Amino acid sequence: MSRYEEAKKMYAALGVDTDEVLNKLQDVTVSIHCWQGDDVIGFDTDEELSGGIQTTGNYPGKATTPEQLMADFDKAISLMPGKKKLNLHACYAIMAPGEWVDRDKIGPAQFAPWVKFAKERGMGLDFNPTFFSHPMVKNNLTLSSPDEEVRRFWVEHGKRCLEIAEYFATETGVPCVVNYWTPDGYKDIPADRMGPRARFKQSMDEILSVPYDKDKVYVTMESKVFGIGMESYTVGSAEFCLSYAGYKGITPLMDNGHYHPTEVVSDKIASLLLFHDKIALHITRPVRWDSDHVVLFDDETREIAKEIVAHDALDRVFIATDYFDASINRISAWITGVRSVQKALLNALLQPHAVMKALQNEHNTTKLMVLQEELKTMPFGDVWNEYLTRCGVAADYLTPVLEYEKNVLSTR
Ligand code: RNT
Ligand code: ZN
Numbered sequence: 001m002s003r004y005e006e007a008k009k010m011y012a013a014l015g016v017d018t019d020e021v022l023n024k025l026q027d028v029t030v031s032i033h034c035w036q037g038d039d040v041i042g043f044d045t046d047e048e049l050s051g052g053i054q055t056t057g058n059y060p061g062k063a064t065t066p067e068q069l070m071a072d073f074d075k076a077i078s079l080m081p082g083k084k085k086l087n088l089h090a091c092y093a094i095m096a097p098g099e100w101v102d103r104d105k106i107g108p109a110q111f112a113p114w115v116k117f118a119k120e121r122g123m124g125l126d127f128n129p130t131f132f133s134h135p136m137v138k139n140n141l142t143l144s145s146p147d148e149e150v151r152r153f154w155v156e157h158g159k160r161c162l163e164i165a166e167y168f169a170t171e172t173g174v175p176c177v178v179n180y181w182t183p184d185g186y187k188d189i190p191a192d193r194m195g196p197r198a199r200f201k202q203s204m205d206e207i208l209s210v211p212y213d214k215d216k217v218y219v220t221m222e223s224k225v226f227g228i229g230m231e232s233y234t235v236g237s238a239e240f241c242l243s244y245a246g247y248k249g250i251t252p253l254m255d256n257g258h259y260h261p262t263e264v265v266s267d268k269i270a271s272l273l274l275f276h277d278k279i280a281l282h283i284t285r286p287v288r289w290d291s292d293h294v295v296l297f298d299d300e301t302r303e304i305a306k307e308i309v310a311h312d313a314l315d316r317v318f319i320a321t322d323y324f325d326a327s328i329n330r331i332s333a334w335i336t337g338v339r340s341v342q343k344a345l346l347n348a349l350l351q352p353h354a355v356m357k358a359l360q361n362e363h364n365t366t367k368l369m370v371l372q373e374e375l376k377t378m379p380f381g382d383v384w385n386e387y388l389t390r391c392g393v394a395a396d397y398l399t400p401v402l403e404y405e406k407n408v409l410s411t412r
Pocket of ligand 2: 322
């Protein structure tokens with residue numbers, strides 16, 4: 001009997017059908033952030049990364065052109081199982097030769113090459129306006145700026161991105177998640193916490209006054225507790241964004257690096273699912289701060305996946321990755337993070353949730369604890385390897401990645 005057959009029997013004894021689980025997992029889409037490939041730089045300006053986020057490290061070989069980023073992304077996804085989507089930022093606009101279009105003027109034309117890329121691979125596209133790394137970010141403010149010229153510029157950008165998102169959905173036939181996150185905030189104690197938030201609200205209202213097809217475009221809003229240089233106050237706080245999402249009927253997005261260090265997103269998912277049709281996640285790994293380390297198959301990633309699966313919400317949660325490590329091979333980082341999310345989902349699907357919920361309701365917490373602990377040493381790895389085989393993806397990704405590093409990355 002193969003290792004998988006043995007494992008299948010052991011999971012069956014718990015009431016879990018591993019074949020059914022593997023079929024289910026193949027249908028789960030993970031939206032992969034493009035920005036791991038080039039340290040969140042993009043192609044539209046020569047600006048350094050700003051907005052209170054930071055990449056550290058200078059591992060050689062990063063992508064500096066659209067062609068390189070596309071090639072690297074292709075290499076990475078060839079070593080990932082399951083369904084994928086590509087998540088782009090507005091700063092990844094691709095200008096025609098001799099052309100330069102600012103962020104308040106961009107449109108579908110600057111993203112046509114990405115649409116072609118996605119269509120050729122049968123993938124959907126997600127999108128993000130880029131409210132950072134640009135000279136019109138003044139005093140760390142964009143949509144909440146008291147400077148009307150600055151605010152208007154970014155409102156225009158927000159509108160353009162809504163239009164691009166609809167173009168993505170129409171072209172690929174897959175709905176597009178367009179995520180609004182602004183770094184706006186203050187380093188030190190503000191005199192007025194209301195004014196910036198009122199302007200942010202007004203700006204978002206103006207952006208969303210543009211008609212868009214709600215079956216094609218899901219607008220999400222991402223909150224944050226602090227950024228580098230914006231330690232005391234962020235305009236788009238958790239309360240602001242969650243309230244705004246409720247008020248406008250858009251989708252809240254939680255990034256698990258954006259809360260106080262002992263707060264966990266896994267505990268927030270159930271609450272949001274009770275009040276929103278859909279929710280969105282940026283899965284990352286904060287180490288002491290919003291450091292955006294590569295996602296691992298760690299406790300919180302597993303617990304997040306468990307919450308999605310236990311509440312039967314795989315079709316209600318937009319799962320995306322968001323991290324950027326410039327200190328290791330970027331393609332390996334991409335694969336490790338995405339595979340970790342997928343492993344966490346598999347791990348969650350392999351649990352007898354109905355049995356565990358019943359134990360909780362019977363107050364049999366002794367048995368529940370024992371079962372939860374026993375699950376940790378079940379032959380999960382054998383089921384994961386079977387999944388990779390069924391998806392036609394080799395378990396070993398380091399060897400091909402290092403070969404690519406030698407043949408491609410090291411020549412840049
Ligand atoms: C920043 C947010 C945001 C960015 C990307 C690049 O703290 O997490 O999602 O990481 O938009
Ligand atoms: Zn994020």
